[in-house]
Amino acid sequence: MTIHRRQFLAAGGAAAAVALGAPAVLGQARARVVVVGGGPGGVTAAKYIAKDARNAIDVVLVEPQRQFTTCFHSNLYLGGYRSFESITHGYDKVSAANGFRMNHQMATRVDREKKEVVLADGSRLGYERLVLSPGIDLKYDSVPGWGREHEEAMPHAWRAGPQTQLLKARLDAVPDGGVVVMIAPPNPYRCPPGPYERVSMMAHVLKASGRTRAKIIVLDPKESFSKQGLFQEGWEKHYPGMVEWIGPKVHDGIKSVDPKTNTVVTGFETYEKVALVNVIPAQMAGAVARDAGLANGSGFCPIDPASMKSANDTSIYILGDACIAGDMPKSGFSANSQAKVAALMVRGELAGARTFPARYANTCWSLIETDDTVKVGGRYEAKDGKITAVETFISKTGETAELRKQTQEENMGWYAGITADMFT
Template identity: 55%
Template structure:
């Protein structure tokens, strides 16, 4: 599977195409409010506005004026991307697609009144609501750590300043120092992400601090692309990386941000930089709106419609939907299915059977890229995987270089698909 920017946009847009002309309701244009301007929200807003050809009034609410992607932030840490490369604005969505972009926080959703309340005051009514809030963290999931400690021990699992902070701390480590990562339990955003991060930290340290060591404390017995990462670590960073899984106390960890220590099953380890990635849950507004069961928001597999409210759709990392991983590609794919379903309800346009896809690329070292992915279809119970692929161990350098270059084309494609 090879993707470039044009192919990514072309193949994914085809799934959302419509054959029928929109029918505007007599009392005026129907209103769709989208909460969250990431892979799910920005894509949904753009496709609803674009494919309804102005028949639907679309408002996108996102507090940040520049959206920094969490995907590819590991490549920033590794020195392969600049932070400015990861920042994207919303001007094109407003100017070219007529989307009302509101930079504000949503503090409440009133599902009975069908309105959202903004932090700045006032409320926006909707006929259909799309909620794509990403993730928040489960307080107390790593004893000793809370969000108040994220400057001392960054999570860097949301895009932007946290990645900058973590990179600065890694680069400031003393010669021969020690970097620790506390990996998250399943399920969490981007399953290969922590291990790509270890690879990128190792790459950065190999350039400036080659005697440094990396410690992974992991509550999981196994992880995504494990054989590929372990092969790459042995090849490129031999002797630098140690992983402690649950058999040796990786599920019994505490941290002390003030002392910069990690306790593993009672054994205290002093470190120089520590990346704590806690257990995760749906973004706060999904819980406030009553759209969740436990940590995640359940959705209908054929449309991403909330199982809690027929007028609400939930997208991306916040959802409980079945086999799809929590990733930017997944959210983008889900957004197109949701946009088609919403457009069909509001304008009478054609709705086609849902199809979903995902690919996750990871960079292990310079031009050593690997990938995993699948195609999915809805069943009555869930979104189910129907085919999958993964890079092989032992691949030659040319294929790994091609995989890395493919990931660059995908990044260009998906960000154009999101922001226009």
């Protein structure tokens, strides 16, 4: 399955379907949709609801930041393959071109009874439908000894932006012979292959700068991880002796970290005076969704797989990393795909547009070394009470260099396509 920029945009239009809703009647107040969160899910939903509703719906996107840095391809920035500017995008063009309004504030609370979103300045936005795409919050108590106040000493960089730049600066300062320790997150979390692509990019930077005596140790709470065979094949091929993955049966758990001394203590070994500790903690849905009573005991939000509606409130849709999406992974591509389904359903409810059965898609690409990229993905439908995979694919070990190079070209084309889809 190969995706290029033009094909991605065409597929996006097909996924969004054709809006056949009538324009608003003269003098009649338009229904309002409030979208919270300006990432792949939120900005896509705002665009496709407003663009295809023929002015029948008033759409407001609530997002405190004026620019968005994509988590996807942030590892390529870390590895020196992309500039920081190339993964950072603004909202002015997409909002003006598609007819929705921006409100650059934090949404602090959802009043479900009154159908209002409470903003940081105390003002309220009423809604007929609410789309929540708040992303993740980090569980700061999930790694003993590490908390919010230790993000500078032991960066997570699991929200793209200043943390990503900090992690790159710390990586660039690792001496030859220094040790990097990554504490990987437990399931479920944003971007399943992401930590291991990050390891690959760290190793690439160290090797390319001649620091081949440096070592990266991955302490993982999981028995296995996404694309494990592909990554480990790539590490052995490109970075022999530089990467060591240690599972929970060996390390026996993270007992504590000390950000002052850069020490990591496990049940198996103590790592002292580590050059760089990258802590990726456990995760949960963004607070605005949890505080509204939309999450279950997992910390994430159950949804209706046929529409992306909250299982707890039929006037609210929940997208992306915050939702429980069955077989779909938490990724930017998934959020973009889910947003198009939600936009279609919202237009059907508020503008009389035709609706179609939900169809979802996702692909995750991972760069291991220059022109050596692998992928995993699938197509999904609402089935058996969840979003269910109906077709899956994954790169194979031992693929030719030419095929891996083509996969990387596909990866770059997809990024150009999805960001154009989101921000224009």
